[in-house]
Amino acid sequence: SNRTEILADGTRDYNPKQMAIREKVFNTIISCFKRHGAETIDTPVFELKETLTGKYGEDSKLIYDLKDQGGELLSLRYDLTVPFARYLAMNKITNIKRYHIAKVYRRDNPAMTRGRYREFYQCDFDIAGQYDAMIPDAECLKIVHEILSELQLGEFCIKVNDRRILDGMFAVCGVPDEKFRTICSTVDKLDKMSWEDVKKEMVNEKGLSEEAADQIGEYVSMRGGMDLAERLLQDQKMCQNKQACAGLSDIKLLFSYLQLFQVTDKVVFDLSLARGLDYYTGVIYEAVLTQAGLPPLANDSQNGASSEESAGVGSVAGGGRYDGLVGMFDPKGRKVPCVGVSIGIERIFSIMEQKAEASAEKVRTTEVQVMVASAQKNLLEERLRLVTELWSAGIKAEVMYKKNPKLLSQLQHCEEGGVPLVAILGEQELKDGVVKLRVVSTREEVDISRADLIAEIKRRTSEA
Amino acid sequence: SNRTEILADGTRDYNPKQMAIREKVFNTIISCFKRHGAETIDTPVFELKETLTGKYGEDSKLIYDLKDQGGELLSLRYDLTVPFARYLAMNKITNIKRYHIAKVYRRDNPAMTRGRYREFYQCDFDIAGQYDAMIPDAECLKIVHEILSELQLGEFCIKVNDRRILDGMFAVCGVPDEKFRTICSTVDKLDKMSWEDVKKEMVNEKGLSEEAADQIGEYVSMRGGMDLAERLLQDQKMCQNKQACAGLSDIKLLFSYLQLFQVTDKVVFDLSLARGLDYYTGVIYEAVLTQAGLPPLANDSQNGASSEESAGVGSVAGGGRYDGLVGMFDPKGRKVPCVGVSIGIERIFSIMEQKAEASAEKVRTTEVQVMVASAQKNLLEERLRLVTELWSAGIKAEVMYKKNPKLLSQLQHCEEGGVPLVAILGEQELKDGVVKLRVVSTREEVDISRADLIAEIKRRTSEA
CATH class of the missing domain: 3.30.930.10 (Bira Bifunctional Protein; Domain 2)
Known part of the structure; x- marks a missing residue:
């Protein structure tokens, strides 16, 4: 071959x-x-x-x-x-x-x-x-x-x-x-x-x-x-x-x-x-x-x-x-x-x-805890700012390397790779000082204040 | 050369x-x-x-x-x-x-x-x-x-x-x-x-x-x-x-x-x-x-x-x-x-x-938490029995591969290798159902009951 x-x-x-x-x-x-x-x-x-x-x-x-x-x-x-x-x-x-x-x-x-x-x-x-x-x-x-x-x-x-x-x-x-x-x-x-x-x-x-x-x-x-x-x-x-x-x-x-x-x-x-x-x-x-x-x-x-x-x-x-x-x-x-x-x-x-x-269980090939995503255009800078914050806190995180990726492709990437959480940024979230945290497996979404985000991600992805 | x-x-x-x-x-x-x-x-x-x-x-x-x-x-x-x-x-x-x-x-x-x-x-x-x-x-x-x-x-x-x-x-x-x-x-x-x-x-x-x-x-x-x-x-x-x-x-x-x-x-x-x-x-x-x-x-x-x-x-x-x-x-x-x-x-x-x-700090080349030792002769079997218990509990432990090692050489091995604890067995300890736990750095010794030994070693060697 x-x-x-x-x-x-x-x-x-x-x-x-x-x-x-x-x-x-x-x-x-x-x-x-x-x-x-x-x-x-x-x-x-x-x-x-x-x-x-x-x-x-x-x-x-x-x-x-x-x-x-x-x-x-x-x-x-x-x-x-x-x-x-x-x-x-x-x-x-x-x-x-x-x-x-x-x-x-x-x-x-x-x-x-x-x-x-x-x-x-x-x-x-x-x-x-x-x-x-x-x-x-x-x-x-x-x-x-x-x-x-x-x-x-x-x-x-x-x-x-x-x-x-x-x-x-x-x-x-x-x-x-x-x-x-x-x-x-x-x-x-x-x-x-x-x-x-x-x-x-x-x-x-x-x-x-x-x-x-x-x-x-x-x-x-x-x-x-x-x-x-x-x-x-x-x-x-x-x-x-x-x-x-x-x-x-x-x-x-x-x-x-x-x-x-x-x-x-x-x-x-x-x-x-x-x-x-x-x-x-x-x-x-x-x-x-x-x-x-x-x-x-x-x-x-x-x-x-x-x-x-x-x-x-x-x-x-x-x-x-x-x-x-x-x-x-x-x-x-x-x-x-x-x-x-x-x-x-x-x-x-x-x-x-x-x-x-x-086995039914999927083998994960990365340890990413959260993807920083956005549903709207022109938020690359905000995504890069947030992912930098997360990296500084020791959180395993990634962004897609596109200026304006589609929300669907960001979510698909998470489902395929077993990434458990998505931190979604939009104009409204930025105004309110929050991030929409989405649980990939349940599709549940909850607004978390920027100040609490790191603790919340750690809590949700800690192996217990 | x-x-x-x-x-x-x-x-x-x-x-x-x-x-x-x-x-x-x-x-x-x-x-x-x-x-x-x-x-x-x-x-x-x-x-x-x-x-x-x-x-x-x-x-x-x-x-x-x-x-x-x-x-x-x-x-x-x-x-x-x-x-x-x-x-x-x-x-x-x-x-x-x-x-x-x-x-x-x-x-x-x-x-x-x-x-x-x-x-x-x-x-x-x-x-x-x-x-x-x-x-x-x-x-x-x-x-x-x-x-x-x-x-x-x-x-x-x-x-x-x-x-x-x-x-x-x-x-x-x-x-x-x-x-x-x-x-x-x-x-x-x-x-x-x-x-x-x-x-x-x-x-x-x-x-x-x-x-x-x-x-x-x-x-x-x-x-x-x-x-x-x-x-x-x-x-x-x-x-x-x-x-x-x-x-x-x-x-x-x-x-x-x-x-x-x-x-x-x-x-x-x-x-x-x-x-x-x-x-x-x-x-x-x-x-x-x-x-x-x-x-x-x-x-x-x-x-x-x-x-x-x-x-x-x-x-x-x-x-x-x-x-x-x-x-x-x-x-x-x-x-x-x-x-x-x-x-x-x-x-x-x-x-x-x-x-x-x-640096003053010594580089350790093993992660041994405890050496199972004895001060008296003819206790190899007891040492092997205890070290087996410790291994089963996930504790990093070793014994010297001698029938009757000297206590001093056992302690020296620990000092050289940075092993923090020694679990010492003797006739008296066996009779009392205890182990003498010695802290290598301070030379402090304390009797611990066999039932509590594993928890005590874990407590003392956990990185906190």
Whole structure:
């Protein structure tokens, strides 16, 4: 169509209505981050290419590079986690709880492009610092729970696992060390593929023994809560693996904190959760919308994750612990333990947009409280004088930019834009020192003295 | 230094303190835009290269291109005006009042790079639509006046001129048509260079006759208000030029509206104001901070302007009318008249930062109202339970992520971060069903029953 020919592939504009919805979603998310005491930072949209190199595994091919116009080699940021780690190392920060809301860029494989954005928002919350186990990790899950509940997106579920449990499981099932990552990627497809197909990929494509695959199959079908962690700690094979034990004990501890945070209703310990990014070292999690009737997915791999990892049909958030990433940017390799979560906003936007369209309530795109209008000619100066008074008093007000607009077109503008009040000036009103205040919804009109007008408008438009 | 080696040239991070100041500045600006009834939109950070081609004259060389990784040729946006015009044409919008706050990118000449950002914010407000002359133009100036006043940046001045007056002036002074643009660029340097040097450049470099240059010199020294426009309308030479007359009449009309808007105290009709961008067709303006003691300028050409135009030492906003730009994107060339202003935020940030540093008041980077602490060991669970209660009640609260933090380190955290209250739990308090609420600033402590705690915290931290 004509519309897309002059826009870059995979990008889009936000119109005022979409922006109003976006603002509402951001406000909910930012309020939650602030309620949990987070600071915020910002980083540049492009980084040195080498900063991103070696952080995303196979997905590096999706990074946008800038043209070499003489100078450094630059790339657009692929997520907010790597720039955060770079920021911590560069400024020698060992302790911070920060959020960052910004756009990231992924040059999705042209074949995958349809309906998938190449520019999209991430809302990240991370806690960096050497703390006691699982306390910050639990708060990240608490935050996901609060945000998804407040946004009223319907039922959701937060899956939890731990990289150490996965690695331990692979070890005890007989997966050779060098195949951990690639088998992990295959496991990660379980929310999109049947076990049979996953097994086929493991055995036929990745050369795993059928026996090992079957053993993995038993484990990855398990889901539960603290009880499952306890059961696996008793599991003959698992309990022999140190890594797995450490992960399982931490899952137990995590659930005890989640109970205190009152969020266990939505959290499931799910051994099939893998997540694709290389940098995770401990707990990993992913939030999924589970309610039927969700709009078709345009953007499923973009929730803080790579396109290699299956983020699930309704995935809206993901994250985990990454204790090694900051050290990669420190000259002396000093580590800063980090855990964080990324809320994938594009999908939430589209759900909120659909809800807004389905709802009878109109989305307002301005906050105008009153339009200064007139029914007669030659009153532009009087309108400008009055609107200036209103602006000075902090009232959101506008006039039409015409010398002699028709009253009808002024009223129509208010009805279309949801402006609640009209302050109408005429010769008689000017003589009497009043303004005719019209309530757009009821068409009620009442004369208000100029001296009382500001108070009256404030009274009538205050949100109570 | 080590710090810049891992950041792209000309970019920077914002730390939490800088973000707190940035948020405050944005809130002031956005409130003003909303008070004037503006909607907001967003556009992608990159556009098709051809969208930007031919819009910025010589400055096109400063555009960042993306690498050709197979697909379209893309460029980072250079300003917000061209994407706005593209958006209007693409969506066939003929009427809108919108603001857009976003980063733009300019690959400044390496020699000019020092201290000049290559990624920086612009805050744009534009009115598109076929309206009666000078009403929207006046509102743009009103907005600049309101924002600069509210930000308390000290004295400022808004210079106004009109492209038609400049062109008329060049014509009546005997400048050949084909030299209008280049002579205009030279005039634009008057706020950085003396008249003697400007004249030299006109005569020696650009081949203008000395007589023509001297005539220009007389005009460009003129500044005034509506009276100057009236005087020039009587000027023997000027009144012969149709373009100039139209511009001068509009300046008169503009000042009449500015009087009603009560902003003439800061607005000066200044014939030396030229502005470099090609797309202006009518009124142009630029706001300049005039107070002594301003911090040295790092970023002076980045206020909605090109590096070719001198934005003046303290320039913080600029804009004008561009009636032809939207038509360049419409297949049938349909025009949409537009006028707008761009607030250059980087300079305002740095002034606000300096003010914050000079002030005794500490900039808070979080909004935490209360820290849930304990003086005794083994109370992590009780702390997590209480903080959960507080979060549920919408209170901004935090705990330290340690099992047994020292009371002193908890209190220190509050003093450093400006957290006003500490809710202290101990065995005795738990037994008594109370919490010890400590006021950090006075060290006053008072026992509050658990039932009253939320109300008490809200009472003590409400901004009144």
